[in-house]
Amino acid sequence: MMTTEAIQEETPSDHFSMFSSQSAKIKYSFNKIREVKSYRVGELFSAYRDILWDDGRHKYNVSSFIGEIDEILLGERFSAFDQSTLDNLIGTLRQRGNSNATINRKMAALSKLLRKAHKMGDIHSLPEFRRQKERAGRIRFLEKDEETRLFAAIRSRSEDAYRLSVFLVDTGCRLGEALGLIWNDIQEHRVSFWITKSGSSRTIPMTARVKEVIKLPVTEGRRPKGPFTKLSQAQYRAIWNDAKAEVGLGADEQVVPHILRHTCASRLVQGGIDIRRVQMWLGHQTLSMTMRYAHLATNDLDGCVVVLETPRSEGMGGGTENSAFSSPLTTPTSAGPRQKSEAGTAKATKPAGKSSKAK
Structure with missing residues (x-):
């Protein structure tokens, strides 16, 4: 007997190999039942x-996500x-203290896996996987004095970790x-x-101090594969x-190695680099990710202060040429058009004078 699940799995054309309206004969085929x-x-x-x-690291994280989901589903x-299973799963994750951003990452992994299994x-x-609304949190970055103190403490523990820290903050890489x-x-x-x-490669120029920190001290033995391959993520995070x-930053949960990437991005934006170039430097897939900075x-926005601080009477009488945001398309570039306009006004008032004399 054919199960409901098997019927749902096949299309009508698989079951009805032939239908004739004249003879009203129907032939069934069950060759593809699974x-x-x-x-x-x-x-x-x-x-x-x-x-x-x-x-890589992402696959490791996904493995952790799926393991937690399997545990929740018992x-x-x-x-x-x-x-309902998905809704209960999301509810449990939220009860465990997961933020919407964390839930979205875990659901993205589950969705990718289930879509493959379905296919x-x-x-x-x-x-239906619906993205949870994420709040734009405050972005923490290091001030110059914080960087100096933190890097000095790192250097006292490991020269390799110090070199890596400088590289991270000046390149903004992960x-x-x-x-x-x-x-x-x-x-x-x-x-x-x-x-x-x-998954997309990128190439960026190096600062002077990055060029210095990628140089390894001269030591005997075999040269490592890369400038920082002596360290693992776990070792660096411990240092x-x-x-x-x-x-004195131990209580600040946002001061993690990734803060160096935020610091690099923040300094670029504050230095006047446009958002599109910052996106290219960081390797963000979408501009919306870079817009956080x-x-x-x-x-x-400095021009806005000029407008607000200008006395209202002065601002109203000055016309568009006094605006901090005046455009070449709206601002007169010479006295010619204004003189012509004034001449036109004079002509317009002249006939009125004659009319008055006639009276």
Whole structure:
């Protein structure tokens, strides 16, 4: 007997091989009936993780996300992932203190996995994944004095960690991008990042101090594969946390290695670099990601103060030529048009004078 799941899996044309209105004969074909199986989220991840995600930090994070989701679902097996299951999952994550941004990252991993399983016929129903609204949080970056104190504390613990810190704050690259560099990625005055979160490579020029910190001290033994390959993420984070506590920043949860990327972006914007170039420098996929730093470009708004501080009578009488934002299209460029206008006005008033005399 044909199950409901199997019928849903096939299209009507698979079951009705022929229909004749004259003879009213219907022939059925059941050649493509398949057994409907059920799977755990963890089993699906084991089957498709190497296809969907490249090796690296992101794949490690996804593995952690899927493991937590499987634990919340109590290892339940399913052939269809319904909306109520997804809603309960999101509710549990929120009760555990996950922010909307964190929930979105975990749901993005789950959605990618389920869509692949659905395409391969492992599950026959998908829920609607809706992105949770994320609040624009305050972006923390290091002041110059904070950088000086923190880097000095890092240097006292590890010269390699210090070199890496300077590289991160002046290039704005991610920690994984820096650790993955090899010597061939550094050519003359530029550095290229190939192992990136977005999957797109980028090349940027180096500052003077970046050129200095990528030089390794002369030591005996085999040269490492890249300028920072002696360090692992775990080692660097441990050194960072110790130094952070020493300089009195231990209680600040936002002072993590990624703050160096924020610091670089903030300094570029505050220095007058336009948002599009900052996007290219950081390697953001979309401009909206870079727009988080746009509020720091306060120089573009300085003209507003001029307008507000101008006395109202003076501002109203001056016309558009006195505006801080006057445009070449609206501001007279010579006295010619104004003189012509005044002449026209004089002609217009002359006949009125004659009329008055006639009376």
